[in-house]
Amino acid sequence: MTFSLVGMCRRTGMFGAAVTTSNMNVGTRCPFAKAGVGAVLTQHRTDNRLGPKGIALLEEGKSAPEVIEALVADNPTIGWRQLAVVDRNGETGFHHGDRIASIHSAAQGDGCCAIGNIIRNEGVTQKMIDAFSQSSDAHLAERLLLGLEAGLKAGGEFKQIKSAALLVAHEESFPYVDLRVEFDRAPLAELRFLWEAYFPQMDRFVTQVTDPDSLPYPG
Secondary structure (H helix, E strand, O other), rough: EEEEEEEEOOOOOOEEEEEEEEEOHHHHHHHHEEEEOOOEEEEEEOOHHHHHHHHHHHHHOOOOHHHHHHHHHHOHHHHOEEEEEEEOOOEEEEEEEOOOOOOOOEEOOOOOEEEEEOEOOOOOOHHHEEEOOOOOOHHHHHHHHHHHHHHHOOOOOOOOOOOOEEEEEOOOOOOOOEEEEEOOHHHHHHHHHHHHHHHHHHHHHHHHHHHHHHHHOOO
């Protein structure tokens, strides 16, 4: 009952992930990203531990398919999991556990991968990739959000979505974008509102960390 995507911006080198679901607190459990390394999604009876493990494997230099292979190996509960990974070269990989009985699918594009489970149709994920791929000049966060919106328009999941998250990593050890809607009747509309409010300020939030003396005071 979740649809999501990981992506890389080849123009800027940013990595990110976006996700929405009918469950709560998806932003704390499913998306993981690290600057210069890649991004990982873990969902469907989510094992939160697989996100940091996947990031660590990417840091070792493993490709996205190799990360998927390592996360799946000797994992007795992997049949319940759904995963997606994008690595520093923009290569992607995904995994569907064999215990996922619902409609589920994945789609891949250049530097992006979408996955979904308990969704209305298998075409949801391809529509997400199409929206991401057709907006290559936009900010990575915008492209990821467009992917979620396309997934919802294509049918989404069976239950009403209630939470959503947008995560982008770029250059610094802290997230460049980390926006979450935890419990809302229209979480993608709220996430769109948050992103459009955050966008004009996001570079200032980085500058106040890296070069606070350059900013006017007060402000």
